[in-house]
Amino acid sequence: MKFADGLDPYILRQELLKNLFCPIVSLQSTIHVDQFFQSLINDQNQSLSTLQIFKPYGDNVKYSIPNQQFKITTTQLITKSYSSFPIRFEAPITELIFMGNAQVKDSIKQLFSISSLDHYLKQLKDGENDLYLILFDKIITSNYILAFDTFNHPIAQIFIIDKNKDSIEDLRKMIVEFRNFNHFPKYFQIDDLMIHVFILSTDGDDNLFEFQNEIKLKLNVNSTILPIIFRNDDLLEVTIENSTLESDVQRMSMHNCSKSFKISNTIDQILRIKINEFVLKWLLPHMQQQIRIWDDQILQPKKSITNKFLNFKKIFNNDTTTQITNEFNHVENYYYKSSSQQILRKLADWSLILRDFKYSYSIYDLIKKDYSSDKAWIYVSSTQEMCIISLLLAQTQQLQNLQTPDKNTLRKIRHDITEPYMDNLSYTYKSRFNLKTFNLRSLIIVSELLLCMSAQFKISNWWNDLIEKYLINLKNEFDVHLGKDSIVKAILLERLGYNTGKYMSISTTLKIENDEKMEEIEEGMYINHDKLEPTSKSIGMTKFRKSSLYYLLSSLQWEKLNKPIEIEKLKNNIIYQDTYLKDNLLINKLYSN
Numbered sequence: 001m002k003f004a005d006g007l008d009p010y011i012l013r014q015e016l017l018k019n020l021f022c023p024i025v026s027l028q029s030t031i032h033v034d035q036f037f038q039s040l041i042n043d044q045n046q047s048l049s050t051l052q053i054f055k056p057y058g059d060n061v062k063y064s065i066p067n068q069q070f071k072i073t074t075t076q077l078i079t080k081s082y083s084s085f086p087i088r089f090e091a092p093i094t095e096l097i098f099m100g101n102a103q104v105k106d107s108i109k110q111l112f113s114i115s116s117l118d119h120y121l122k123q124l125k126d127g128e129n130d131l132y133l134i135l136f137d138k139i140i141t142s143n144y145i146l147a148f149d150t151f152n153h154p155i156a157q158i159f160i161i162d163k164n165k166d167s168i169e170d171l172r173k174m175i176v177e178f179r180n181f182n183h184f185p186k187y188f189q190i191d192d193l194m195i196h197v198f199i200l201s202t203d204g205d206d207n208l209f210e211f212q213n214e215i216k217l218k219l220n221v222n223s224t225i226l227p228i229i230f231r232n233d234d235l236l237e238v239t240i241e242n243s244t245l246e247s248d249v250q251r252m253s254m255h256n257c258s259k260s261f262k263i264s265n266t267i268d269q270i271l272r273i274k275i276n277e278f279v280l281k282w283l284l285p286h287m288q289q290q291i292r293i294w295d296d297q298i299l300q301p302k303k304s305i306t307n308k309f310l311n312f313k314k315i316f317n318n319d320t321t322t323q324i325t326n327e328f329n330h331v332e333n334y335y336y337k338s339s340s341q342q343i344l345r346k347l348a349d350w351s352l353i354l355r356d357f358k359y360s361y362s363i364y365d366l367i368k369k370d371y372s373s374d375k376a377w378i379y380v381s382s383t384q385e386m387c388i389i390s391l392l393l394a395q396t397q398q399l400q401n402l403q404t405p406d407k408n409t410l411r412k413i414r415h416d417i418t419e420p421y422m423d424n425l426s427y428t429y430k431s432r433f434n435l436k437t438f439n440l441r442s443l444i445i446v447s448e449l450l451l452c453m454s455a456q457f458k459i460s461n462w463w464n465d466l467i468e469k470y471l472i473n474l475k476n477e478f479d480v481h482l483g484k485d486s487i488v489k490a491i492l493l494e495r496l497g498y499n500t501g502k503y504m505s506i507s508t509t510l511k512i513e514n515d516e517k518m519e520e521i522e523e524g525m526y527i528n529h530d531k532l533e534p535t536s537k538s539i540g541m542t543k544f545r546k547s548s549l550y551y552l553l554s555s556l557q558w559e560k561l562n563k564p565i566e567i568e569k570l571k572n573n574i575i576y577q578d579t580y581l582k583d584n585l586l587i588n589k590l591y592s593n
Helices: 009-019 031-040 050-058 093-098 114-123 131-140 168-179 208-219 245-253 265-303 305-317 340-353 357-373 377-395 407-432 436-457 460-482 487-501 544-560 564-569 586-591
Strands: 024-029 070-073 079-082 088-090 156-162 194-201 222-227 235-239 260-264
Touching (some): 009 131, 031 156, 050 088, 050 265, 131 436, 156 265, 208 222, 222 265, 235 265, 340 357, 377 407, 377 436, 407 436, 407 460
Parallel strands (some): 024 088, 024 156, 156 194, 194 222
């Protein structure tokens, strides 16, 4: 039996790279394109936008093409190949701003509604989903645009037009209207946004390349042809992607709304191929070029000896007349879009998206000093969070010949970085800004990355107690908002059982060899029949009983919620069941029916 069976933390690490640390591509289509894609859906009762149809295909792990490879070159001119590079399609930033999904003035809203999360999890069908995976995804996934975190800032803006029904003049008006939008946040740099066009063609027009060249000549915008071929082939069912909690709750409230749509295999393959082409040919080169520019023009001069000497001289001489004007707005909590601090934060974020984790860590570590000197506390806490995450992502890469960190490295990661940074950012998020959901996200991400590191190098003795501490803090934070009988509590108790069960994983089937005869029991001596006999050499070196306790507490919580299927799932994770199956004991009450 595989004890403490649960969700592999490396699956959650992959979810991080797919749902949080990935490029955001905003998408806007004309009415003719929307009508066309609507006509392709098998169920005409559904009302889906072009964005909802495109969203699933951003996940090129699931919707891949044969032999796909994504080559990424770092600033050190090292090229690495990856089998997948997911992107997220979202609504245009103009629409997100109107919907209130952007930090404006001095108001920063929560990432998600805690009560909505609990309600959503309760509405899911029993036994069909991994609830911890869903909980993790809904906590980390958001389209909320922030000043101090640029992961949700769109990197590209795609306009989709119908070649037969939309003209170049229509396209020009769309682009001009988008660029002239008057409500872009002052921390958002539209000049970094790559504008691209998808040209929908349904009739195999020979003049498509001429149309492309005309768009390039008149509007200076690159484009990709999306040729749609109609064939009477099989239909493929595609799950509708509503990655944020808010959109999932909205979909669930519409009882007649389907969770999937059907599309022909031919069109499915065309969408996969063309989106893959867009990422390889346009998106990745754009990101790599911008990173090189920012590195050359801003990062390297900042790291130069001359710059350090000048800064030291100013501090030593207390020279206030030559001080650079502070570009941090203390009232609205942001750096202006052209400031070096804002650009360097974006450089670090984009580098992490391109999986150059060590390089991004070095930038986070550098810029947090500027943020501290400017007393930009929200930037400090966010950057400290990313220091921990980028460092742990670098340590948990599944590479060949990856060496186990020595004790000095482990001490530095834990005592100099992880623990003090987590204490500080938790205080800042909760006490300074009342952003409790940001703290919840930090706790669950760091816990899972530490679990990855424990599994990767088999060093659970280094991290087990810290992971347990963060998961308990996470559970307690949810308890404050939801009470003590929430579904989130049951899920987190289950994860606590998984964590402690993985402590020094040693086989429990190894019996102790004892050739000595059992001493005869003296007459009248009291015998404790519930005492555990030493049946394994691992006794005292694992935390199986503590793990079983967490699983029992989780089972008790599931019983209160009337979820017998979830209780049954945990049965095999409770070790020493023969000992506990006594009358009036909790496990007997739970599993006697």
